[in-house]
Amino acid sequence: MSKVGTLAWATKTNGILSRGEYLVLHKQLITLQLKEYRAWLSYKGFGRTKPLDFDVNDIVIPDSSIALRADELVRDVSSAPLHSHCVRTYVWGYLLGKQAGLTFDPELFYIASILHDLGLVEPHIQKSNCACFAVIGAQAAEAFLLSADWDKAKIGMVFEAISLHLNLDVCATDHFAEAQMLANGAHLDVVGSHYRRLTPHTIGAVLRRFPRDGFLAEIKGQIDNPHHPMTRATMLNGIGFSKLATGNPLNKHQVECHGHL
Numbered sequence: 441m442s443k444v445g446t447l448a449w450a451t452k453t454n455g456i457l458s459r460g461e462y463l464v465l466h467k468q469l470i471t472l473q474l475k476e477y478r479a480w481l482s483y484k485g486f487g488r489t490k491p492l493d494f495d496v497n498d499i500v501i502p503d504s505s506i507a508l509r510a511d512e513l514v515r516d517v518s519s520a521p522l523h524s525h526c527v528r529t530y531v532w533g534y535l536l537g538k539q540a541g542l543t544f545d546p547e548l549f550y551i552a553s554i555l556h557d558l559g560l561v562e563p564h565i566q567k568s569n570c571a572c573f574a575v576i577g578a579q580a581a582e583a584f585l586l587s588a589d590w591d592k593a594k595i596g597m598v599f600e601a602i603s604l605h606l607n608l609d610v611c612a613t614d615h616f617a618e619a620q621m622l623a624n625g626a627h628l629d630v631v632g633s634h635y636r637r638l639t640p641h642t643i644g645a646v647l648r649r650f651p652r653d654g655f656l657a658e659i660k661g662q663i664d665n666p667h668h669p670m671t672r673a674t675m676l677n678g679i680g681f682s683k684l685a686t687g688n689p690l691n692k693h694q695v696e697c698h699g700h701l
Contacts, residue, residue, distance in 0.1 A: 443614070444672075445574075445604035447596055455572020455603070457670045465675060468608035472633065475609070480636055492539035493639040496646055499534050502547040506590055510554045513584060517561045521658040525629055528650045529553045532634075533625025535646075539637050542617040548594050549618040552601040555581035556622060560662045572671040578602040606672035630659055631681070632688035643690070647697045652690060656701050660685055 443449060444461050457465070514523050530553035537544050558564055559577025567576050578599040585595045601619040604610050610623035627633035629652070635643070660682055667673040694701055 445600070445607045445610070446615075447578075447600045447603065450572075450575040450578060450599070450603045454570075455575035455671055456668060457672065457675070462670065462675060465608060465672065466679075469679065472609045476633065476636075489539075489637075491637055491639045492535055492642060494535055494538060494642050496531070496642065496649055499531060500546045501530075502550040504547055506585075506588055507547055507550050507554075509588060510551050510584070514554050514558070518557070519654075519658060521652075521654040522557060522560065522662070524650060524652070525626075525655050525659065526554045526557060528629045528646070528652070529556060529622065529625040531625070531646055531650055532628045532638075533621035535638055535642065536624045536628070536634055537617060537621040540612075540620070542612055542621065544617040544621060545594075548597060549601075549621055551585070552581075552598045552618055552622050553625065555584070555598065556602045556605055556626065558602075560665075565662075565665060568671075568673070569666045569668055571668060572603075572606070573667065573673055574606045575603050606676070629655075629690065630688070631684040632690055635689050640693075643693055644697060647690070647693050651698050652694045652701070653698065654701075656685060656688075656691060 444457065444465065514526055518526070530550050533549065533553060534546070537549075555577070556574075557577060558580040559568065559573035559575070564576045564580050565573065567573075581602055582595055582599045585598060586592075597616060597618060600615065601622045604615060604619050605623045605626050607623060610620050612620040624634050628635060664677075664682075667677075691701055
């Protein structure tokens with residue numbers, strides 16, 4: 441059986457989970473919770489890996505032709521809060537990749553990050569009642585990149601990273617660095633997972649440069665749209681997505697930096 445979220449799985453299933461796959465993803469939740477506990481221990485000084493303190497000005501923001509075109513596309517079709525979430529997903533993922541010691545392609549990762557929520561915008565969101573929005577978004581990203589005559593091997597990696605990002609635990613050892621970074625960056629921005637892997641100074645610097653204005657209301661509204669009952673979006677709702685998003689510790693940082701959400 442192809443692993444959930446991979447290109448092969450997405451092509452075969454359109455993102456619809458079997459009951460067995462649904463249970464596998466719930467097991468991933470336990471794995472993620474254990475990792476979060478280890479990160480908490482490190483944050484308190486009991487672990488080997490320390491939170492990353494990084495100068496946000498040193499983050500490389502790709503400005504190649506294809507990166508600029510991808511950014512323009514998302515600006516055109518997304519709300520401002522959703523576009524800024526895609527940018528922050530890149531920034532958080534970049535930092536978490538550095539913290540994990542991963543080697544990655546900044547351009548490929550940036551394009552995957554910027555395009556990762558195309559499945560939440562018109563006209564693609566209309567398909568979410570019969571397919572997974574992450575797979576729909578991966579397909580839309582693939583179509584855009586093919587029309588730009590980009591490298592086909594890289595397009596496949598972008599597709600898979602976007603399709604995988606709704607999994608609860610994505611590891612570079614099972615997939616590739618950019619896939620882990622995209623999932624981790626998106627999860628941090630949405631529900632606060634991996635928060636303790638970065639220092640408060642670094643988090644504050646990111647939010648001052650890339651504020652989350654209006655994002656909490658935006659993402660809660662997006663995920664509350666009708667989704668097929670056997671997709672990862674529905675499963676996330678079932679484990680309390682809205683509550684986790686509301687309790688994201690980044691919300692407090694946002695208020696401290698900007699005075700509002």
